[in-house]
Amino acid sequence: MIQLININKTYSKYQVFSNFNLEVPTGELVSVYGPNGCGKTTLLNLIAGVQPAEQGEILFNHQDKFKVGYIFQNYRESLLPWLTVEDNISFPLLLQKVDIQSRRVKAKELLKKFAPHINSKAYPYQLSGGQQQLVALLRGLIVRPDIYLLDEPFSSFDYQTSLMMLKICVEILKQEKLTAFFVSHDGEEAVFFSTTIVVLAGNPTKVVKVFKNDLPFPRTLASIDSPSFINLKKDIMQAINTVN
Amino acid sequence: MSYWWKCIGPLGLVLGWTFFTKFKIITPLYLPSLSETIIALKQIILFHGADFWATSYRAVLGFFIAVFLAVPLGVIIGYYKKVYWSLEFVIDFFRSLPAPALFPLALLFFGIGDASKIAVAAFIAFWIILVNTIHGVWHTSQIRISVGKVFGANSYQSLRYITFYDALPEIFTGLRTGLSLALVLVIVAEMSIGTKLGLGQKIFDSYTAYRIPDMYGYILVVGLLGFLLNKIIRHAEKYFVHWNR
Numbered sequence A: 001m002i003q004l005i006n007i008n009k010t011y012s013k014y015q016v017f018s019n020f021n022l023e024v025p026t027g028e029l030v031s032v033y034g035p036n037g038c039g040k041t042t043l044l045n046l047i048a049g050v051q052p053a054e055q056g057e058i059l060f061n062h063q064d065k066f067k068v069g070y071i072f073q074n075y076r077e078s079l080l081p082w083l084t085v086e087d088n089i090s091f092p093l094l095l096q097k098v099d100i101q102s103r104r105v106k107a108k109e110l111l112k113k114f115a116p117h118i119n120s121k122a123y124p125y126q127l128s129g130g131q132q133q134l135v136a137l138l139r140g141l142i143v144r145p146d147i148y149l150l151d152e153p154f155s156s157f158d159y160q161t162s163l164m165m166l167k168i169c170v171e172i173l174k175q176e177k178l179t180a181f182f183v184s185h186d187g188e189e190a191v192f193f194s195t196t197i198v199v200l201a202g203n204p205t206k207v208v209k210v211f212k213n214d215l216p217f218p219r220t221l222a223s224i225d226s227p228s229f230i231n232l233k234k235d236i237m238q239a240i241n242t243v244n
Numbered sequence B: 001m002s003y004w005w006k007c008i009g010p011l012g013l014v015l016g017w018t019f020f021t022k023f024k025i026i027t028p029l030y031l032p033s034l035s036e037t038i039i040a041l042k043q044i045i046l047f048h049g050a051d052f053w054a055t056s057y058r059a060v061l062g063f064f065i066a067v068f069l070a071v072p073l074g075v076i077i078g079y080y081k082k083v084y085w086s087l088e089f090v091i092d093f094f095r096s097l098p099a100p101a102l103f104p105l106a107l108l109f110f111g112i113g114d115a116s117k118i119a120v121a122a123f124i125a126f127w128i129i130l131v132n133t134i135h136g137v138w139h140t141s142q143i144r145i146s147v148g149k150v151f152g153a154n155s156y157q158s159l160r161y162i163t164f165y166d167a168l169p170e171i172f173t174g175l176r177t178g179l180s181l182a183l184v185l186v187i188v189a190e191m192s193i194g195t196k197l198g199l200g201q202k203i204f205d206s207y208t209a210y211r212i213p214d215m216y217g218y219i220l221v222v223g224l225l226g227f228l229l230n231k232i233i234r235h236a237e238k239y240f241v242h243w244n245r
């Protein structure tokens, strides 16, 4: 169970969260859906511990220590251009002082399993956007995270590519049985990804509604046109408009 | 194709030189003919290589001393804002100070040998490399710092594995300028402090003895040295900062 309890977060004078609460069972693929500027990135940064909250607790199975994988909104910049693919993926292990041989073995295992078409010795700037995205994803996996955070990872891709990448992501995260928070302001992506959808809106930002998403996996382009998909998408989009 | 274009500049230089000397537009006392200069240059290269090495040694050693001091210090000063604030005036003062003003001081501390020349070269390179390193650290990607945080980097790891590399392109800007200035200062120091071996000294000696072809020969050698050093550091930059283009 992941719990966010009584979170307060303010930027200079602008209060993003005030007594914000959220509880999600482990193993869920959670889409965090909300308009631009409502605090989705801030929420992920709080969970990741990249930014401090003024008040509140974030617990994973009642512990305040847990590991996260994170794909940043600007994933391209988040890769280290001076390191090869394998060294980027295993960078978190370098920080844990794992020796270089074991690091590279681990990185190569992940590459072989999930992205065999990517050359482990290439540099990030030699890869396509989709490949860079996968490298960022694998870097988060190598620490065996408790929670995986994805911040609008596909917003810079065209429609086809973003759906394809989303599908690959979902498959990997499901295979690893991870709990994930996927941030999006796109209703279709949010439904496609999730088993649970958390709709955020308001000022300060609150959870407007939580939707269960029982659409079966694997989801494909065809799923998008199914009536239940379309209805759920409508529901979450309407949920935002009930606030203000 | 581009190869031929690149020959035009040097060719023009040679033609211009020949033109000016052939028609005595500039008196041969001031500008000897190209062939005379080349004969002098050949003599220098064959029998006076020691000057070249003495000057190179001073400039390069001064440069490396500056690098080993300025880069780690710059990373630390850039990283800790409070350290920067407390040193801002000192840094701005010394980097604005025209280094030749310190020649007498260098003599006082290091004597008339190699050490004083190396010291002034290191001095001038130090400040420019320091300032560039600090700026490089300031321009580190905040996202990559966050990446470090997410995966548990402590501040030493963050500095060593992220900030340092992020600053490297700007550090190299400092290294390029620093090396050029180190050579300039060594030449000036050799001329004004004096030395037995050294290109700056030899240029000055040729001038006072009125061996003008020799003077031009040594000037060409100095130019060549500067050109070589610049090429070397540019290659090093391409190798170490491969991602920045």
Ligand SMILES: Nc1ncnc2c1ncn2[C@@H]1O[C@H](COP(=O)(O)OP(=O)(O)O)[C@@H](O)[C@H]1O
Pocket: A011, A012, A014, A016, A034, A035, A036, A037, A038, A039, A040, A041, A042, A043
């Ligand atoms: N570092 C910051 N300083 C000041 N305001 C910020 C900062 N980061 C975000 N904000 C503000 O907080 C709000 C939420 O931002 P963010 O979490 O990035 O929203 P989202 O990801 O949902 O688009 C926005 O109004 C934004 O302008």
Ligand SMILES: [Mg+2]
Pocket: A040, A041, A042, A073, A151
């Ligand atoms: Mg955002």
